[in-house]
Amino acid sequence: MLSPPPSIDESTLHLYTYFRSTSSARVRIAAHLKSIPLTYTYISIPNGEHLCPPYAAINPNLTVPTLSFKLKSPDPDPQPIYIHQSTAILELLEELYPHRKPLLPPPTDPIARAHVRSLVALTTSDIQPPTNQRILKCLRTQQVDSDAWAEDLMEKGLAAFEAMAAQGAGKFCFGDSVTLADVVLAPAVVNARRYGVEVERFPTVARVEGVLEGMEAFRRGGWREQGDTPVELRWDGGGGGSFD
Ligand SMILES: N[C@@H](CCC(=O)N[C@@H](CS)C(=O)NCC(=O)O)C(=O)O
Numbered sequence: 001m002l003s004p005p006p007s008i009d010e011s012t013l014h015l016y017t018y019f020r021s022t023s024s025a026r027v028r029i030a031a032h033l034k035s036i037p038l039t040y041t042y043i044s045i046p047n048g049e050h051l052c053p054p055y056a057a058i059n060p061n062l063t064v065p066t067l068s069f070k071l072k073s074p075d076p077d078p079q080p081i082y083i084h085q086s087t088a089i090l091e092l093l094e095e096l097y098p099h100r101k102p103l104l105p106p107p108t109d110p111i112a113r114a115h116v117r118s119l120v121a122l123t124t125s126d127i128q129p130p131t132n133q134r135i136l137k138c139l140r141t142q143q144v145d146s147d148a149w150a151e152d153l154m155e156k157g158l159a160a161f162e163a164m165a166a167q168g169a170g171k172f173c174f175g176d177s178v179t180l181a182d183v184v185l186a187p188a189v190v191n192a193r194r195y196g197v198e199v200e201r202f203p204t205v206a207r208v209e210g211v212l213e214g215m216e217a218f219r220r221g222g223w224r225e226q227g228d229t230p231v232e233l234r235w236d237g238g239g240g241g242s243f244d
Pocket of ligand 1: 020022024050062063064065085086087
């Protein structure tokens with residue numbers, strides 16, 4: 001017989017995040033959509049805080065985000081649990097809170113769920129990893145033009161996203177309800193623009209991005225409104241900027 005899922009103490013949900021991180025933004029946006037309260041620890045990637053022993057002990061992959069929480073327990077101080085990958089965190093939040101703004105089509109429609117998951121995987125597994133900072137840094141040591149590399153891969157990735165999404169898109173990337181595909185797309189588009197990708201070449205992507213930009217959860221989870229966003233990069237600070 002299956003045992004019931006463990007009960008999370010919601011007041012302990014905590015995210016290790018960096019304001020420019022696309023992977024962190026996914027989780028922040030999903031949490032806002034689902035009205036899940038998160039507290040934050042800010043990990044500065046430019047300052048190398050993700051490489052330092054205190055954070056390395058929390059996330060051996062040396063990346064943000066990490067979600068931590070505690071289980072409800074008679075023990076007055078239970079050990080924290082850490083989840084390290086943004087897609088695992090998104091799926092966990094979906095499974096813990098399936099009725100608060102579902103971000104996947106219902107389990108009765110596994111094909112629709114697979115379409116959304118395809119768009120998520122394209123963005124999180126194919127576009128982001130080879131354009132991550134650690135890769136770009138490594139390329140620069142080999143005298144490779146890392147900006148051109150990132151632009152090329154993001155452009156090709158968004159072209160694939162456009163072709164895949166165009167079939168099933170409605171108001172959002174898949175149908176007329178916001179899904180995880182939108183949650184991962186929005187930060188990826190901001191980052192692509194930074195590297196010079198002309199997102200308007202992809203009409204579905206550009207149209208959906210316009211819708212997402214107007215949604216409070218995307219604004220509150222976005223890079224300009226975080227506790228570690230420098231003042232000059234905030235909406236009212238007049239600065240430009242980008243994700244990593
Ligand atoms: N697959 C990981 C990727 C996480 C990731 O690459 N995070 C970036 C920021 S978006 C990072 O921490 N980069 C640090 C580095 O490149 O050294 C996830 O989805 O959580």
